[in-house]
Amino acid sequence: MNRHFSCLALIACVGLGSFARASFVVEVTRGQTEAIPIAIVPFSTPAEAAATFDVAQLVSDDLARSGRFKTMDRQDMIDQPHTAANIAFDDWRRLNNDYMVVGSVQPQGADHFTITYELYNVLTRQRLLGYQITANRPGLRSASHQVADMVFEKILGIRGAFSTRIAYISVLGHLPLRTFQLIVADADGENPRVVMQSNEPLMSPAWSPDGQTLAYVSFEDRLPTVYVQTLKTGERHRVSAHAGVNQAPAWSPDGKKLALTLSTRDGNLDVYVMDLATQLLSRITDDPGIDTEPQWSKDGQSLYFTSDRAGGPQIYKTGIKPGDKPRRLTFQGSYNARPRVSPDESQLAFVTQEDGAYRIATMDLRGRGDVQVLTKGHFDVSPSYAPNGAVILYATRDKGRGVLALVSADGRVQQLLVSSEGELQEPAWAPF
Amino acid sequence: MPGFLREHRWSITFSVLLHALLGAALLFATLISINRSTPGNPQPIPVDAVVVDSQVLHAAQRALADRAEQEAARARAAAEARAAADAAAAEQKAQDQQRAEDAAKLAVAADTAKAASAAQAQRAADAEKAAAAKRAEDLKRAEDAKRAEDAKRAEEAKRADEAKQAEEAKHAAELKAKAEREAELRRQLAEEEHVSAVEASPARAQYIARLASRIQNAWIKPPSARAGLDCVVNITQVPGGEVTSAHVSQCNGDAAARQSIENAVYRASPLPSPPDPALFERNLVIHFHPEE
Numbered sequence: 001m002n003r004h005f006s007c008l009a010l011i012a013c014v015g016l017g018s019f020a021r022a023s024f025v026v027e028v029t030r031g032q033t034e035a036i037p038i039a040i041v042p043f044s045t046p047a048e049a050a051a052t053f054d055v056a057q058l059v060s061d062d063l064a065r066s067g068r069f070k071t072m073d074r075q076d077m078i079d080q081p082h083t084a085a086n087i088a089f090d091d092w093r094r095l096n097n098d099y100m101v102v103g104s105v106q107p108q109g110a111d112h113f114t115i116t117y118e119l120y121n122v123l124t125r126q127r128l129l130g131y132q133i134t135a136n137r138p139g140l141r142s143a144s145h146q147v148a149d150m151v152f153e154k155i156l157g158i159r160g161a162f163s164t165r166i167a168y169i170s171v172l173g174h175l176p177l178r179t180f181q182l183i184v185a186d187a188d189g190e191n192p193r194v195v196m197q198s199n200e201p202l203m204s205p206a207w208s209p210d211g212q213t214l215a216y217v218s219f220e221d222r223l224p225t226v227y228v229q230t231l232k233t234g235e236r237h238r239v240s241a242h243a244g245v246n247q248a249p250a251w252s253p254d255g256k257k258l259a260l261t262l263s264t265r266d267g268n269l270d271v272y273v274m275d276l277a278t279q280l281l282s283r284i285t286d287d288p289g290i291d292t293e294p295q296w297s298k299d300g301q302s303l304y305f306t307s308d309r310a311g312g313p314q315i316y317k318t319g320i321k322p323g324d325k326p327r328r329l330t331f332q333g334s335y336n337a338r339p340r341v342s343p344d345e346s347q348l349a350f351v352t353q354e355d356g357a358y359r360i361a362t363m364d365l366r367g368r369g370d371v372q373v374l375t376k377g378h379f380d381v382s383p384s385y386a387p388n389g390a391v392i393l394y395a396t397r398d399k400g401r402g403v404l405a406l407v408s409a410d411g412r413v414q415q416l417l418v419s420s421e422g423e424l425q426e427p428a429w430a431p432f
Numbered sequence: 433m434p435g436f437l438r439e440h441r442w443s444i445t446f447s448v449l450l451h452a453l454l455g456a457a458l459l460f461a462t463l464i465s466i467n468r469s470t471p472g473n474p475q476p477i478p479v480d481a482v483v484v485d486s487q488v489l490h491a492a493q494r495a496l497a498d499r500a501e502q503e504a505a506r507a508r509a510a511a512e513a514r515a516a517a518d519a520a521a522a523e524q525k526a527q528d529q530q531r532a533e534d535a536a537k538l539a540v541a542a543d544t545a546k547a548a549s550a551a552q553a554q555r556a557a558d559a560e561k562a563a564a565a566k567r568a569e570d571l572k573r574a575e576d577a578k579r580a581e582d583a584k585r586a587e588e589a590k591r592a593d594e595a596k597q598a599e600e601a602k603h604a605a606e607l608k609a610k611a612e613r614e615a616e617l618r619r620q621l622a623e624e625e626h627v628s629a630v631e632a633s634p635a636r637a638q639y640i641a642r643l644a645s646r647i648q649n650a651w652i653k654p655p656s657a658r659a660g661l662d663c664v665v666n667i668t669q670v671p672g673g674e675v676t677s678a679h680v681s682q683c684n685g686d687a688a689a690r691q692s693i694e695n696a697v698y699r700a701s702p703l704p705s706p707p708d709p710a711l712f713e714r715n716l717v718i719h720f721h722p723e724e
Contacts, residue, residue, distance in 0.1 A: 026643045026718045031651035031696070098652075098695055121691065123698035124678075157656050157688030390655070 033412060035070035036155060038063060039097045042074060043117070044082040044104040053140040055105055055115055055147065062148035062162040062188065065406065066390065067413025069152075072097060084118065084127065092122045099128075101151060111137050115144075119151050128154050141190065161386040162187055165430040166393060167195075167205040167214055168404060170422035181422070182216060184231065187386070187429070189404065189417040195231060207430045208251045215239070215249040215258060226260055228276075239276065245269060248293050252300050259284070259294035259303055271305050273320055284320055291316075295339050304329070304339040304348065313337040315350055330363065332371050338382060341365075342389045347409065349374075349383040349392050360394050360407060374411035384429045385409070393417075393427045639706040646704055647718060651696035654688040657722055661685045665693050667716040673702035693720050 103117030149160030244263035289309035335353035402423035663683035
């Protein structure tokens with residue numbers, strides 16, 4: 001008994017601190033979650049190519065939009081070095097920069113350019129990156145996103161998602177004549193491209209895991225019908241046109257199945273899984289309430305979905321094997337819907353009702369299920385995770401117009417994506 | 433007295449009965465001896481009266497007696513002859529009977545002996561067979577027993593060996609654990625000394641708190657720096673607090689975490705000065721372990 005007790009006491013003592021041998025120990029148990037200061041110095045460009053493209057500005061914008069970086073305004077820069085030899089590190093440090101990027105854009109022939117860039121740690125004066133990328137004129141934009149991705153990953157240890165794409169629905173015009181567009185754009189909202197247009201509603205775009213194909217719901221046949229469209233070829237297939245409702249498609253992680261919502265003859269909605277090769281359906285939920293908005297777990301063995309079986313909409317999870325029973329996940333508040341799983345399945349993002357407003361919230365899936373409301377808008381809906389999980393894209397309203405917005409997964413940074421026209425809805429972030 | 437009686441009632445009863453029995457036995461014995469002695473006692477006979485006339489009578493009496501004697505002798509002889517003849521016949525008969533009996537006995541004995549010998553032979557054969565079987569059985573049993581014994585011995589040897597190895601392993605583990613406990617104890621003691629030394633010096637404690645606060649505020653945690661991260665950075669500073677080197681020596685985090693920690697130290701430079709210049713330490717060890 002005594003021995004037992006002394007052992008416990010010893011463990012407790014060892015746990016209290018492990019570095020007693022040093023003469024002087026300082027313990028740091030907290031840190032800041034503020035943005036990291038970085039300066040992206042304008043790249044040098046020969047006079048004849050000066051108007052080509054501002055690589056440094058795009059890199060700076062990308063990093064700032066991520067919420068993780070605080071980029072230095074150009075007008076505050078006392079100098080614009082392009083190589084390490086010209087960097088006065090002490091000055092940049094005095095301007096409170098931890099990192100800086102310098103580089104150049106050199107024309108190679110008529111229409112090609114070489115981007116050279118270096119990333120420095122201002123505090124330690126270490127060179128962290130040094131690369132060259134070659135691109136043609138239209139490719140300079142995506143090459144710049146690549147530079148931002150590299151810098152992001154080097155400093156934060158997580159992959160950048162600046163080179164990825166997003167899909168969303170844009171509604172133009174007013175009733176009775178409206179045009180619905182399915183649009184694919186760069187992650188920063190640039191380069192929008194219409195991949196499908198209809199005078200009847202388009203809804204619920206969903207990316208296949210390989211990023212080659214989109215599934216979506218079209219009302220072009222009067223009833224909601226699920227289509228799958230290959231982006232490169234524009235080839236479309238109607239994959240689910242059962243009597244009644246066909247909606248909310250979601251690709252399984254292996255890309256071989258679609259989870260979707262179908263209605264029975266009496267109009268009851270339940271979640272089904274369809275094998276894309278055989279078109280065979282298996283019913284996943286069977287409840288008189290509405291079961292919809294399915295999302296796959298990372299292992300492809302379970303589905304998260306919204307159900308009003310307990311009254312108001314709440315989020316549930318169920319295995320897809322016969323006999324698996326759904327388990328309710330959300331309990332705070334009377335409205336929790338549209339679940340989206342973070343790429344590492346550590347978090348669930350969803351729409352919650354708070355003070356009469358719809359907002360984006362996350363729930364911790366690994367710990368105690370803590371819920372954090374991330375946004376403060378009145379109509380924040382349709383969350384979608386960036387493939388690195390750092391940011392959530394969602395739809396909101398700004399000055400009476402539907403727009404897209406970003407919030408970092410920890411809720412610290414929020415930002416609107418600029419858009420030229422239309423009511424933007426239902427964004428879906430593509431995989432890497 | 434009545435108590436004594438009651439207490440020894442059975443002894444007394446027994447004793448009385450014994451005495452009575454002895455008395456009875458003595459009386460009986462006396463009676464028997466009296467009975468026996470009665471016929472032996474000579475009765476007094478009056479003979480003196482006839483002695484005077486005896487001469488007269490004597491001859492007659494003698495003649496009579498002689499005749500009687502002769503007749504008796506004859507009778508006796510005849511009786512004796514008859515008896516002898518009877519005896520001889522009886523003797524003969526007895527002898528015959530004896531012979532017949534002997535013969536019969538002999539025949540029975542012969543039969544018995546024959547049967548006995550056959551039975552004996554059978555028994556012997558059976559016994560031999562049984563003995564052979566028993567020998568075989570014994571041999572088998574002995575072999576089995578030996579095999580079992582060997583197996584058992586091997587098993588025991590194996591078990592003993594294993595037990596020995598386990599014991600040795602246990603012993604080694606115990607020694608190791610003990611050594612570790614001792615090391616931990618030493619470390620703990622050293623730490624306690626350290627802590628008490630710091631606590632003994634409020635100025636020093638204040639200095640450490642200021643350093644921690646300064647570096648804490650300068651640390652921008654990367655996404656990977658969650659609870660569980662545990663890193664140590666060794667710092668060299670010069671008087672005035674300027675950091676001349678910061679190097680993460682041990683760390684379970686990724687490159688981004690290590691870099692963020694070194695940056696935090698440089699960002700915090702110049703470090704705060706101690707309230708008492710004597711407290712200045714050129715080399716500092718900062719332990720980073722976020723709680724959330």
